[in-house]
Amino acid sequence: MLMTSSDSRQDLSILAELERKVLWLASWTIHNANHVRDSGDGLKVGGHQASCASLATIMTALYFHTLRPQDRVAIKPHASPNFHAIQYLLGRQTRDKLEAFRGFKGAQSYPSRTKDTDDVDFSTGSVGLGVAQTLFSALAQDYVRSHGWGLARPEGRMIALLGDAELDEGNIFEAMLEGWKQGLRNCWWIVDYNRQSLDAVVREGLCERYQNLFRNFGWDVVLLKYGALQQAAFAEPGGDVLRRWIDNCPNQLYSALVFQGGAAWRKRLNDEIGDQGPVTALIERCSDDELTALMNNLGGHDLGSIIAAFDAVDHDRPVCFIAYTIKGYGLPFAGHKDNHAGLMTPAQMDTFRKSMNIRVGEEWSRFEGLDHVPAEIEAFLDRVPFSSAGARGLQAGHIAVPAELAVTLQPRMSTQLGFGALLNELGRSDTAVAARIVTTSPDVTVSTSLGPWVNRRGLFAREALADTFKSERIPSTFNWEFSPKGQHIELGIAEMNLFSALSALGLSHVINGERLLPIGTLYDPFIARGLDALNYACYQDARFILVATPSGITLAPEGGAHQSIAEPLIGLAQDGLAAFEPAFVDELAVILAFALDYMQREGGSEQSEQNWLRDETGGSVYLRLSTRPIEQIKRDMTPALRQSIVDGAYWLRAPGPNCQLVVAFTGAVAPEAIQAVGLVAEDRRDIGLLAITSADRLNAGWTAACRARERGLIHARSHIERLLAGLPRHCGIVTVLDGHPATLAWLGAVNGHRVRPLGVEHFGQTGSIDELYRYYGIDANAIIAAAQVIAPGRPIRYLGAA
C-alpha cells in the first residue's frame, strides 16, 4: 500500500493519526472501565495502559498496513484494548462493547476467540501460549496444504506480538526447537522490547542473547532499535557519540530518564558526554521537548521504520523482530518501573485528552481530534487489506463418521491395545474420516499404541525422507517414512508442544477452512505438564481427541509419580473437554466413533432432554486408557447400550427392587468390581453393578438438569438421575476407580444415597497390579469391606477372601 510517493506520505500521515487514535482509545477504554464506570465492587485492578502504549505503533502498522486477511495474530494479552480499539476504528467492534470493557459481556480483558465478538484469531492471557500457538498454526497450515487442501487460498503468516518478559516462558523455547525440527515457515514474532516486565526492568544484554538464540534456530532477526529521528541525528556530526551513549546506557537509567523527560536527558547527557563540540551542539540545538522526542524515538515507535521492516521481508523463513519500545510511550508514566498497573488519574487523563484535541463528551468519536477530514480517513480505512475479506473465521464441512468402527475383540485386551487396533483399522480404510485424522505424540507414539497406524499412514514432513533402517534392510517393526502425505506429526517430548499443536491443528477448520481430526497421545500423568496449554486449547474451542495412556496405579511397575491420580478430576472439571474412561474395548469403539463426530459439531447450545448435555455444541474429548489386559464381554452392541455408553453409564448388572448395594466403577478396575459384586451377592439383596464410562458427562448432565428444574422445567432428568431413580433410599453405593475418589463421590448427592468412594489419594508405588490395588484399597476385598459398612446386614462371608 505504501510507496515512495505523495500517496505514501499521505498514508503515513493518516497512519500517524490512527496511531494516536489507538493510543487514545485504548487508554480511554481502560480509564472508562476503572474511573467512569463503577461496578461497585471496589475492583480497580490491572491498568495495562502502559503496556498498550508500548505496542500502539507496532499494532497500527500491522493492522492498518501489513496484515492480509489470511494472516493470523496472537496478541500480547494485556494489549487487548489496542486490538479492540483498532477493530472499533475499522468498524468491526461496537462502542457498547468498548464501554463495557472488563465488564459483563463487554470486550474482554484478554483477547478471546470465544467471548469477544470482534474476530480474535487466538485467545491469549497466559503469557507464552499465544506465541507458541502461532508457530504450531504455521505448521498446521503447512500440513493442510501439503495434503492438497486449501490451495485456493493464499498462505497466511502466523504472527505473535509478544512482550519481552513473555520470553521468560519456557514453552516458547520448546516451541522454537520443535519449529526448527519441522522446517517452520510463515511465522513472525514481534518482540515488544520495552525492557520492562510487571515488576522489573530487564537485565542488561538480553537483546543480544535473544538474537543469538533466534539465529541459532534458523530465524531471521530484524532489529528495530532506532527511529528515523535518531538515525538522522546519528548521521550528523557528533551523532556517533550520541549513538554510543545510547547503546551503553543501562536499561534502568534509560527508563528513568524517559520518565523524567527533556531537562533530565539534557543534564545527564551533558554530565556524561561532557563538552565534546559537535555532539554537544547537537544536543543544545534541541529544545527540551525535541530532546524528549529524539530520545524516545526508538524503532518500535517509528511507523516508517516498522512498515519498511515489515515490507522488506521477501521470504517465508521465520522472522523475529525485536522492536525497542517504551512502556507507557506518550503517557505520563512512560518508562516508570512501576507503571504496569499504573492508571492515569482523572486529572492526567484530562490533560491527555486536551493534548489529543478531544472534546469532553466526544471521547468515543472515531474521528474526533484528527487533522485529516473524516472522509479521507474513511477512504483509507476502506482500503485496509486486513479487513477486506469479511469475517475472519472460516468454516469447513462435516466429515461423515461411520456409526460403528471396526475392531476385532480378543478375549483379553486392554483399552490401549483396543485404541491401537481401532486406529489400525481406520488406517486400513479408504475413508474421508481416515484421511482427515492427523495423529501426534510427544515421543510416545509406540508406547501409546499408535505404531500400527503410523506404519500405514506414515510420518508427515514437507520434504520426503526415507527410513534408513528400511533401505539398509534392517528388520524393524516400524516402517516410518517421512512424506508430505504422512499423517503423523512426530513431536519431541515437550508436552506443552503437544497441546499447542493440538490447539493449532484443532482450529484448522477456522483458520484454514479445512477440517482436521487431530488425535494426540501421551501418558496420562503428563497431562499435568502441559495443562495450561490444554486449558487454552479448550478455551479457544480447538477440537481434538486426547488419548492418555497408560494411567493410574494400574501402570504398576512404573511406580510413584508415573501413576496419575488427579487426571480424572481434570477430566471432570476441564471445560470444553468431554472425558471418558472406558473399561472395555467395545465401549471404546462406541466412544471413539462418537468423539470423531462430536469434535466436529458446531450447533446451538440447547440442552438435549435425554442427558441434559449441550451435545450439539461439540467439543474436544479426553480418553483415559489403560495397558491392563482385562477379559472382554461378549455382547451385542444395541442402540440403547451405545447411547448409554456415550451418556456416561449403564447397568452391567441391573439392581433389583430391594437393592441394598450398588458398586459403581470406572475403567481398569472393572474386574475387581465384577468380582466383588459376585462375592457379595449371597449376603446382600438385588445388588447393582454400574459401569461408568464418563463421570464427566454424568456429572455435567446432572448439574444441568438440576439448574433446569430450578428454572421451572420440573420434568428435566439427567442420565444418572434416571439410572439411580429406582434405588431404595437405604441402598449404599461403593464407587471405585484408579484415580482420585472424589471423581465419583458426588453420586450419592444425586438421590441422597450414602456413598463410600474408593480410589487413590497418595503417590503410587512400584509393584504388581494386585499388590497395588490391595495397598491402595481398590481391590475386590476393599470393595467388599466398604460394602459391609455402607450396606449393613449380616457379615459378608467372603470378606477377606478376595
Ligand SMILES: Cc1ncc(C[n+]2csc(CCOP(=O)(O)OP(=O)(O)O)c2C)c(N)n1
Ligand atoms: C503465565 C502467566 N503468568 C503471569 C501473568 C501475569 N502477567 C501479565 S503481564 C506480565 C508481565 C509481562 O511483561 P512483558 O511481557 O514484558 O509485557 P509488558 O508488560 O512490558 O507489556 C505478567 C507477569 C500472565 N498473564 N501469565
Ligand SMILES: [Mg+2]
Ligand atoms: Mg515488557
